[in-house]
Amino acid sequence: MLAAAQQLGFRRNGLARDFRTGARSTSVAFIMGDVSNPFYARIARGAERRLRDEGLQLVSASSDEDPARERALIDDMIERRVSALLIVSSVHDHRFLEPERRLGTPVVFLDRPPDHIVADSVVIGNAAGMGQAVAHLLKAGHRRIGLVGDLRRLSTHRERVEGFAAAMRSGGIADWERYVRADSHDIPAAEAAVTDLLASPEPPTALITTNNRITTGALRALRSRPHPPALIGFDEFELAELLGVSVISHDPERMGEIGADLVIGRLAGSDEPPRSIVLPTRLVVRDSSERRHGLGATKADGDET
Amino acid sequence: MLAAAQQLGFRRNGLARDFRTGARSTSVAFIMGDVSNPFYARIARGAERRLRDEGLQLVSASSDEDPARERALIDDMIERRVSALLIVSSVHDHRFLEPERRLGTPVVFLDRPPDHIVADSVVIGNAAGMGQAVAHLLKAGHRRIGLVGDLRRLSTHRERVEGFAAAMRSGGIADWERYVRADSHDIPAAEAAVTDLLASPEPPTALITTNNRITTGALRALRSRPHPPALIGFDEFELAELLGVSVISHDPERMGEIGADLVIGRLAGSDEPPRSIVLPTRLVVRDSSERRHGLGATKADGDET
């Protein structure tokens, strides 16, 4: 009979079901800067994979890193009674989410930790990752190391800069701020920042870019330079190996998976204290970090100008 | 008073509202192969942007190009009463969607046309794009042109091969099939196919890859070759310019936008006959297509071995 009804175009109404059953939908919201940024897309992929097995759907929405838009999206999602929220937040203060958390909506922060509230989070070991990169460059003899970063209001940016600063200081470099540039949120801005940095009277001999888009911008800026500085980029990207770009690598899909697992656990009733999971990074050394132009022959190596 | 209630954690129930109002949610489903593939991610971005202004949300789900999974996802979405479906389908026969369409759920096919039913679609001018690429290579004197393609059951693959074949034949090349390889769905498979093709006794002097991932695989395979063949890839990608890779370019975000517009129009009650929109391609010539190794000095140019 059910089959017959199906033939006639009958479909059970999942909306009515979700509504009836606890006034909660089977969707989980994923709010981030931009779906078309591969970093977010890979997080989405990981989360989707895990959620699917639980009969949950991922609803993605892009905030363009605009705090007001993010809040509007969150409100909207909450009204739509999503089961849980996965957020890569660009908001500075998350206290407005506290009532929802109390009312039982799991909220998991991805990539950037919650601010002014306690909640589950999955982040990257930013400072440690930067530390590894800086240590590698210092060891190769670099002293003038530049950093090109994203919007300075993003916590990830600040953590990466702090990791950079700590490693530089412990390498005996006090004026580490000299070659630090921030607020390069898109590829052209990053390209311009790198070009600007290299136009200094004493340009940096090495560069660290703090995310995949900035790395792309840097690559463009360096393309036609005869003696490009060493380069290490944060985030792995598909053509990094091909291009010989050294990176601080980590696993965005895993972040999505773990975020989804936390959500699933909470939905199943877990009320253990919020966890803050830190994902490891790994320095992948390829050609770009091994350039030594402008260094003077410190070691056996001597391929500089 | 509403504000006061809000303070207390009250939120209107969007689920109840959607349910009451016509038993249709404010979500639009987007079903494609894999969110983390930039091609799909960019379509999602374009669609999301348009839908947002109408108060609609995009719910993305990845089918992994598995027809059974795609059907399951579609059924699930329909049960959840999404307002409309945007599908990059890997199913061969879409008649099962006919009842839904009759019942008023707009269905828009993206990238790949509907099969056995009539419905709105937004596709790329595949054959024409390939034609341009082949013509360009033929004009440069290439005769042995290889093609590395995706799963042969995908209509886009077939159309691209047909465009290739037509252009080759009209260039007087009858044995165009000699260097055609299909079913390279991931990067390693594409890399292997290219390596294999170049191991022929009379290897092709030019290669066309039929999507971004295959192009990446080809780039890996060609990386260490002293005299790589000319290369043109289907799909633009972020580092194509930097790498000097010539491409058959088109605009996935636009595809998403137009798909969303069609959905919005149908939802507003438009009952004009289904439209099939074909998006143009543009051959972007960069260095990779200009290599002439193995050609013999046909023209003024003579940089071959």
Next chain:
DNA sequence: TTGAAAGCGCTAACAG
């Protein structure tokens, strides 16, 4: 203009 009531399609609780 404001307020009460019906009912969307389900599920859970209850009666037969």
Next chain:
DNA sequence: CTGTTAGCGCTTTCAA
């Protein structure tokens, strides 16, 4: 074990 009923929170209709 099968069949009936109440009611989730909203919008829409109809009465006051």
